[in-house]
Amino acid sequence: MLNISNNNKINENIEKYSTYKNLSERPHYKILNKIIIRVSLLALVFLFLPWTQNISGTGAVTTLKPDQRPQTIHTAIAGRIEKWYVKEGDFVKKGDTILFISETKEEYLDPNLVQNTESQLKAKEMAQQSYGGKVTTLSSQIVAIQNERNLKLEQARNKIRQSILKVKSDSMDLIAVKTQVRIANTQFNRSSTLEKEGLKAVVDVEEKRLKLQDVEAKIITQENKLLTSKNELINAKVEINRIIAEYNEKEQKARSDQYTALSNQFDTEAQVNKLKNQYSNYKIRNGMYYIKAPQSGYVNRALQSGIGETIKEGTQIVSIMPSKYDIAVETYVNPTDLPLIHKGEKVRIWFDGWPTIVFSGWPNMSYGTFGGKIVAVENFISSNGKFRVLIAPDESEEAWPKQVSIGSGAQTLALLDNVPIWFEIWRTLNGFPPNYYQPKGETTTEKK
Structure with a gap:
């Protein structure tokens, strides 16, 4: 074991060696410590950047x-390829012809289809104008019939008024004749009485009898005249009904002809519009035989090739890249x-x-x-x-x-x-x- 105590320390023992002194006094440790500290500070600052x-x-x-992206041109109608006007890489302007196709459907094969349709259209338009003129003429005819009916009715009403006045006149004449009959009868009776009393001559009585007979004959004639006047009044009223019926029939016939002409006019107008539609379609279709560039650009790729090939509606023809x-x-x-x-x-x-x-x-x-x-x-x-x-x-x-x-x-x-x-x-x-x-x-x- 190491003999470690306060009197015998390790550092004091190490420091006496020259190797330790050389290592402890080398400067690179201090430099390394400074670098580590500075890099750490720099990294810390860097984290807050x-x-x-x-x-x-x-x-x-x-x-x-x-509309500026590459686009593919399609054919709008079916046809047969007849001629190419461009090749891949060509620059085409808007409206330049790319391809020409011919017709393949039998209903459009007539080369004079547009001209014939135009002729039919003009003929129908003339027929439409004729029906319009007939309608106008019938309108004028109806107005003339109405005017003539009004005049006839006015004439018949005047005749009715005349007949009424004539009936009144004949009635008054009949009353006057009846009055004369009464007077003649009174005079005859008075003369007969006076003749029986011898105050009148027989000749005077005969004269009064003749006068009475004459007046009685007049009353019959006057009654006939009154009946004739009444018949004329009835005939005048019947004439008004006849005139109304006659001219209503004429007017209705004219209106029927007018409606027929109007129906024919509208039917012809519908046919004209249909022919106009066909004419426009045929004319536009003729322009579709030439497939044109929708905008200026470069032909990237021809998607169809050859001459005489048949293509359907909506077939892709070429791909174009716009120039701008x-x-x-x-x-x-x-x-x-x-x-x-x-x-x-x-x-x-x-x-x-x-x-x-x-x-x-x-x-x-x-x-x-x-x-x-x-x-x-x-x-x-x-x-x-x-x-x-x-x-x-x-x-x-x-x-x-x-x-x-x-x-x-x-x-x-x-x-x-x-x-x-x-x-x-x-x-x-x-x-x-x-x-x-x-x-x-x-x-x-x-x-x-």
């Missing part, structure tokens, strides 16, 4: 607008990161084949990255299990390289909140998502 949280994504270069387009990037993010993505946020992008040095936590120190801005966020998950995000160039930063082609790969970093490095290390070790936050201007207040 700001770190930008981000969401990474992988995507490809595309165009901002749907606004570049954009579509990237995909995980569903857990979707709540952190907002429209209008800044994004850093680097393209495949472009020299890049990326520091994800310090975007300002990255080299070869370009600025972008989120313009659309898809709310429905894609087939790859992620959500699609569309990014446009940030106009306030450096423009994207023109050498980047559509379809090339791209990597994206969506910049989120700024946190200390120690917090990011702690979050990563625990598997927590980045901080959830709402950008300025998007917070809303609920109203009760």
